[in-house]
């Protein structure tokens with residue numbers, strides 16, 4: 001599946017917010033759990049610490065905190081929302097949708113609410129769908145959340161994955177664009193043949209949860225990290241270039257590149273191939289690890305608060321994740 005779109009009407013981001021659990025897990029904490037070292041993790045991934053949710057906190061809880069902040073920044077009340085999209089691979093339950101739990105908690109009424117599962121690319125997918133809903137006249141005010149609690153599906157004995165994964169949420173409010181600022185282009189793609197390289201094998205309808213699947217640890221996230229790495233860089237480069245081209249822009253026009261935060265080396269390699277210098281790249285993986293669908297809005301929110309984003313700036317966002325899925329969005333702030 002490949003979908004490329006250029007905005008007919010288009011949406012713009014009118015509010016942004018993010019949330020992360022308070023609990024910090026450092027590389028030194030992980031040294032006590034698996035055979036690894038702070039030095040290895042920092043050198044191979046760029047991560048120093050990450051936020052991990054406590055037992056009582058689920059994806060909808062972090063989604064709610066991020067959504068409230070985004071709505072406050074946008075000056076939008078729950079009653080004004082027409083749609084809620086939650087991009088997540090770790091919903092509270094398989095059903096009802098986490099978006100419906102959020103709708104209820106926010107007190108939104110007469111609102112379309114659904115989950116979107118595109119792994120770590122979920123936020124870009126959600127933004128593209130929210131943009132499309134506005135362009136199609138399906139609503140005027142759409143809340144898009146990217147949220148995951150990967151720690152809940154992490155095998156804490158698997159050093160190949162447990163050092164990477166973390167929890168967080170980010171949210172944006174979209175409204176019709178009535179000026180030059182807005183989502184200029186989006187590019188979405190997927191390749192399901194590569195799905196087994198990054199998956200949660202049991203707990204769905206193919207292999208429902210049984211005592212055996214739990215004993216075999218098949219409810220945990222499984223990943224062939226070095227294989228994923230190769231595809232991630234190529235796909236993120238390609239997607240950014242396609243989205244830029246659709247927007248009639250080039251890499252030199254990018255004021256800020258906000259890539260999915262999976263591995264510092266992936267970010268560096270992608271930026272180099274796209275042609276954006278690292279001083280124009282947004283990274284916070286050192287403090288947050290891989291928060292999946294939350295990573296782009298978490299990083300963008302930090303950049304915004306640090307004054308790195310000005311009106312009219314061109315922001316390129318790009319992600320890659322389970323599916324495989326990948327995608328990019330070009331936004332004029």
Ligand SMILES: CC(C)(COP(=O)(O)OP(=O)(O)OC[C@H]1O[C@@H](n2cnc3c(N)ncnc32)[C@H](O)[C@@H]1OP(=O)(O)O)[C@@H](O)C(=O)NCCC(=O)NCCS
Nearest residue numbers: 036037040044120159160163225226228229262263320321
């Ligand atoms: C997982 C990842 C960090 C591993 O780094 P890498 O440089 O590819 O390392 P490899 O997997 O080739 O492993 C190299 C060695 O380190 C070891 N190793 C793996 N994890 C380790 C850890 N946490 N601590 C210490 N050693 C570790 C391996 O066992 C291997 O040892 P060997 O050479 O004796 O067999 C990296 O592949 C990665 O980030 N991949 C992409 C992950 C990703 O983006 N996933 C999500 C997509 S949304």
